[in-house]
Amino acid sequence: xxxxxxxxxxxxxxxxxxxxxxxxxxxxxxxxxxxxxxxxxxxxxxxxxxxxxxxxxxxxxxxxxxxxxxxxxxxxxxxxxxxxxxxxxxxxxxxxxxxxxxxxxxxxxxxxxxxxxxxxxxxxxxxxxxxxxxxxxxxxxxxxxxxxxxxxxxxxxxxxxxxxxxxxxxxxxxxxxxxxxxxxxxxxxxxxxxxxxxxxxxxxxxxxxxxxxxxxxxxxxxxxxxxxxxxxxxxxxxxxxxxxxxxxxxxxxxxxxxxxxxxxxxxxxxxxxxxxxxxxxxxxxxxxxx
Amino acid sequence: xxxxxxxxxxxxxxxxxxxxxxxxxxxxxxxxxxxxxxxxxxxxxxxxxxxxxxxxxxxxxxxxxxxxxxxxxxxxxxxxxxxxxxxxxxxxxxxxxxxxxxxxxxxxxxxxxxxxxxxxxxxxxxxxxxxxxxxxxxxxxxxxxxxxxxxxxxxxxxxxxxxxxxxxxxxxxxxxxxxxxxxxxxxxxxxxxxxxxxxxxxxxxxxxxxxxxxxxxxxxxxxxxxxxxxxxxxxxxxxxxxxxxxxxxxxxxxxxxxxxxxxxxxxxxxxxxxxxxxxxxxxxxxxxxxxxxxxxxxxxxxxx
Numbered sequence: 001x002x003x004x005x006x007x008x009x010x011x012x013x014x015x016x017x018x019x020x021x022x023x024x025x026x027x028x029x030x031x032x033x034x035x036x037x038x039x040x041x042x043x044x045x046x047x048x049x050x051x052x053x054x055x056x057x058x059x060x061x062x063x064x065x066x067x068x069x070x071x072x073x074x075x076x077x078x079x080x081x082x083x084x085x086x087x088x089x090x091x092x093x094x095x096x097x098x099x100x101x102x103x104x105x106x107x108x109x110x111x112x113x114x115x116x117x118x119x120x121x122x123x124x125x126x127x128x129x130x131x132x133x134x135x136x137x138x139x140x141x142x143x144x145x146x147x148x149x150x151x152x153x154x155x156x157x158x159x160x161x162x163x164x165x166x167x168x169x170x171x172x173x174x175x176x177x178x179x180x181x182x183x184x185x186x187x188x189x190x191x192x193x194x195x196x197x198x199x200x201x202x203x204x205x206x207x208x209x210x211x212x213x214x215x216x217x218x219x220x221x222x223x224x225x226x227x228x229x230x231x232x233x234x235x236x237x238x239x240x241x242x243x244x245x246x247x248x249x250x251x252x253x254x255x256x257x258x259x260x261x262x263x264x265x266x267x268x269x270x271x272x273x274x275x276x277x278x279x280x281x282x283x284x285x286x287x288x289x290x
Numbered sequence: 291x292x293x294x295x296x297x298x299x300x301x302x303x304x305x306x307x308x309x310x311x312x313x314x315x316x317x318x319x320x321x322x323x324x325x326x327x328x329x330x331x332x333x334x335x336x337x338x339x340x341x342x343x344x345x346x347x348x349x350x351x352x353x354x355x356x357x358x359x360x361x362x363x364x365x366x367x368x369x370x371x372x373x374x375x376x377x378x379x380x381x382x383x384x385x386x387x388x389x390x391x392x393x394x395x396x397x398x399x400x401x402x403x404x405x406x407x408x409x410x411x412x413x414x415x416x417x418x419x420x421x422x423x424x425x426x427x428x429x430x431x432x433x434x435x436x437x438x439x440x441x442x443x444x445x446x447x448x449x450x451x452x453x454x455x456x457x458x459x460x461x462x463x464x465x466x467x468x469x470x471x472x473x474x475x476x477x478x479x480x481x482x483x484x485x486x487x488x489x490x491x492x493x494x495x496x497x498x499x500x501x502x503x504x505x506x507x508x509x510x511x512x513x514x515x516x517x518x519x520x521x522x523x524x525x526x527x528x529x530x531x532x533x534x535x536x537x538x539x540x541x542x543x544x545x546x547x548x549x550x551x552x553x554x555x556x557x558x559x560x561x562x563x564x565x566x567x568x569x570x571x572x573x574x575x576x577x578x579x580x581x582x583x584x585x586x587x588x589x590x591x592x593x594x
Binding site for chain 1: 338341342343344345362363365366368370372373374375376377378379380381385386388389390392393394395434435438
């Protein structure tokens with residue numbers, strides 16, 4: 001098992017896709033920071049835009065009922081003249097799901113490479129438990145996801161200092177650590193889901209497309225149908241399936257969210273990681289290598 | 291341990307189709323075992339089962355004297371090259387080998403350099419595998435199969451797509467490894483003439499069934515004789531042969547027929563042909579080519 005993890009980590013750090021994704025992570029962090037700066041300029045010039053922003057932020061933190069398709073980041077109007085907290089700023093970007101997109105793409109490319117080029121045939125027979133191949137990939141994805149989140153946060157912080165100077169402050173609090181931990185689990189949950197889909201379908205295109213669409217909120221109408229069906233069966237039960245899905249929790253588990261929201265989000269992330277790893281192991285173990 | 295690898299009724303069924311049907315092969319330590327069969331005969335499916343890549347529907351195999359689940363634990367001692375070499379195209383040859391070394395926990399100093407030297411890829415340096423020729427990729431596949439000093443190496447069509455020089459290089463490499471390291475090889479191929487240059491034992495597989503298992507000497511002796519009949523009326527000659535109860539014959543060209551049975555009856559055949567007014571231009575007993583032997587065995591060339 002440890003040997004396989006070493007193999008996948010070696011492959012990860014020697015793959016072009018790893019470095020391309022990391023470069024895009026830095027690029028997106030810079031892009032988001034610059035866009036926020038432009039938003040702040042717009043708010044300063046148009047107070048009505050500020051009111052609209054306030055309303056959007058309020059809606060986002062209350063639940064998923066009004067969730068729209070697509071990726072959106074919010075800019076707090078108070079940042080125009082006040083201090084900009086690094087944690088809140090990074091939180092507003094991470095909860096948008098932008099980084100999830102990169103996690104999804106990397107996971108699909110990385111996991112499927114072994115099947116696609118046939119390298120799995122060299123090792124699958126020689127290892128005692130073929131299912132361990134799924135765990136080694138998950139370990140590599142865990143490292144890559146951690147590096148991506150750290151790089152994203154550091155890049156935004158550096159550019160934040162450059163753009164806003166002393167107005168940009170960094171306060172490392174327990175809430176911030178909980179936020180990063182929860183978002184890490186959710187992002188890794190997405191990566192694990194991609195791993196499972198890629199192993200199941202043997203297609204990186206399928207996993208990647210499904211993951212991207214999920215991040216963009218394409219499943220919102222389906223969640224709505226399920227919620228309505230549950231409501232018809234049991235009206236007293238205020239069931240919302242999106243609260244138990246990865247895409248539904250990423251937007252809610254921002255910095256400063258309620259403890260129960262963070263606990264639920266972390267549990268959903270962890271559950272997806274465990275279940276996807278188990279099912280992936282099972283498939284690899286039972287299915288013939290072709 | 292009598293055999294290094296033996297199979298007992300190994301079967302693989304996809305739906306109703308049996309890709310491999312109750313195959314029993316026997317390989318001793320130091321053998322170079324050639325598995326001969328056409329495309330789609332079931333060679334790759336069979337090899338995948340004994341490499342642990344596919345689960346048999348029925349039957350089992352004994353590896354290094356161990357059977358059942360115990361045999362699967364011995365698969366770390368088996369090197370494999372199944373179908374085309376599975377390699378990362380954006381990595382170098384050394385990096386591809388390093389990956390397998392890491393996966394198998396091989397920490398031997400200089401192992402990668404040694405393997406690259408054995409297969410003649412020592413000077414590829416930082417060149418990425420995607421820029422390799424087909425022959426170089428095939429040799430890298432063989433090097434991957436040799437990682438971890440395996441006792442048995444399974445190679446599926448290792449000379450596919452190679453030019454004559456590449457084929458000769460691979461052949462020399464395998465022979466050297468067999469002699470110097472006493473590595474046992476199981477090689478599948480449909481290029482019989484090439485396989486015959488290195489194999490010590492043969493298994494002939496057709497439609498998933500192992501038709502025959504024989505040593506190199508046995509194969510040579512069985513390939514030895516046939517009657518070559520030259521006549522100006524092959525159609526009429528065939529009718530005469532059918533009338534004599536001879537069924538194992540092959541029309542090679544417009545004036546030549548190869549007869550594979552009743553080799554001592556050439557006089558009787560000539561008389562019978564003359565009796566039907568068919569001229570015999572020549573009749574001789576000749577050796578049979580390996581390919582012809584295979585075709586006759588699998589029914590591919592009889593009564594063409």
